Amino acid sequence: MLILSRKVDQGITIGDEIEISITKIEGDSVKIGISAPRSISILRREILEEMQSSNLAAAVTNVPKQSTLKSTLAAGSAKQLIAQMRAKKAAKEGVPEK
Amino acid sequence: MKLKVNEDSNTPEIGQSETRSEIKLPQGLFGFAEIRSMELVFDQDELPFMWLREQKQDGLAFIVLEPGGIISNYSVEISDADVKLLDITGPEDTMILNIVTLPPDQSGKISLNLVGPIIVNRKTLSGKQCIINNHEEFSARHVLDVGGEGL
Numbered sequence: 001m002l003i004l005s006r007k008v009d010q011g012i013t014i015g016d017e018i019e020i021s022i023t024k025i026e027g028d029s030v031k032i033g034i035s036a037p038r039s040i041s042i043l044r045r046e047i048l049e050e051m052q053s054s055n056l057a058a059a060v061t062n063v064p065k066q067s068t069l070k071s072t073l074a075a076g077s078a079k080q081l082i083a084q085m086r087a088k089k090a091a092k093e094g095v096p097e098k
Numbered sequence: 099m100k101l102k103v104n105e106d107s108n109t110p111e112i113g114q115s116e117t118r119s120e121i122k123l124p125q126g127l128f129g130f131a132e133i134r135s136m137e138l139v140f141d142q143d144e145l146p147f148m149w150l151r152e153q154k155q156d157g158l159a160f161i162v163l164e165p166g167g168i169i170s171n172y173s174v175e176i177s178d179a180d181v182k183l184l185d186i187t188g189p190e191d192t193m194i195l196n197i198v199t200l201p202p203d204q205s206g207k208i209s210l211n212l213v214g215p216i217i218v219n220r221k222t223l224s225g226k227q228c229i230i231n232n233h234e235e236f237s238a239r240h241v242l243d244v245g246g247e248g249l
Contacts, residue, residue, distance in 0.1 A: 038177070038178050038179075039177070039178055039179040039182075040179070041177060041179065041229075043229060047213070047229060047233065048128065048229070050213070050238050051128035051129070051211070051213070051214040051227070051229060051238065052128045052129035053129070054128075054197070054199065054211045054214065054238050054239070055127055055128050055129040055130060055160075055197065055211075055214075055227075056129050057199050058160050058161070058197045058198060058199040058200075058211070059130075059158055059159070059160060060159045060160060060161060060200075061156075061159075077207060077208050077242060078147065078200070078208055081146065081147075081168070081208075081242065082143070082144060082145070082146070082147065085145055085146050085167075085168075086143075086145075088167070
């Protein structure tokens with residue numbers, strides 16, 4: 001990794017289109033200005049890490065052989081939501097709910 | 099591009115009669131970079147919940163749902179780069195899938211990742227897990243309030 005020392009109001013350019021400037025240093029916190037084309041995604045690293053851990057927590061192991069969610073969705077609120085969606089759909093189609 | 103979530107978009111339009119469709123994920127998912135495709139499987143009786151799973155024995159699986167009519171005031175802003183990559187033109191050809199986390203003990207609350215939905219082009223069935231531009235408005239662990247929310 002390239003490591004550079006910069007002072008306030010100094011900057012770095014990356015390629016032709018990305019410019020980074022140090023705008024303020026206060027204690028252990030640094031304010032950084034970035035100009036880059038809109039097509040370049042700029043994110044705080046924590047949010048990427050949060051997405052990774054969220055996906056890991058959501059991953060389901062031991063998926064039932066059939067496509068059924070029933071056992072997994074035995075949780076009360078899941079059941080309730082399924083029932084509500086069904087009722088809503090039935091209401092929209094004018095079919096009386098079973 | 100800003101996509102307002104359509105109230106009625108919670109019925110999958112892809113493969114109406116079918117129960118499964120292959121979704122291409124050329125960039126993988128966060129934490130699962132090696133994934134390239136998964137199948138979206140659903141049973142009418144279990145909607146809004148659907149499976150997004152690998153087409154192999156003991157593969158990876160997620161439970162997902164389309165947020166329309168479930169999460170009130172949810173909207174996603176997708177970066178221009180992602181719009182271009184997915185070749186989507188508007189809400190009609192875009193499917194939003196939020197990943198569901200079930201509590202391990204099956205007793206607690208269901209949470210949804212509203213920050214990093216999987217955005218799928220309904221026509222090409224190609225998708226990407228995107229961090230939405232307006233991510234600061236929503237939670238990655240949004241607890242589903244079945245009682246009141248948007249229903």
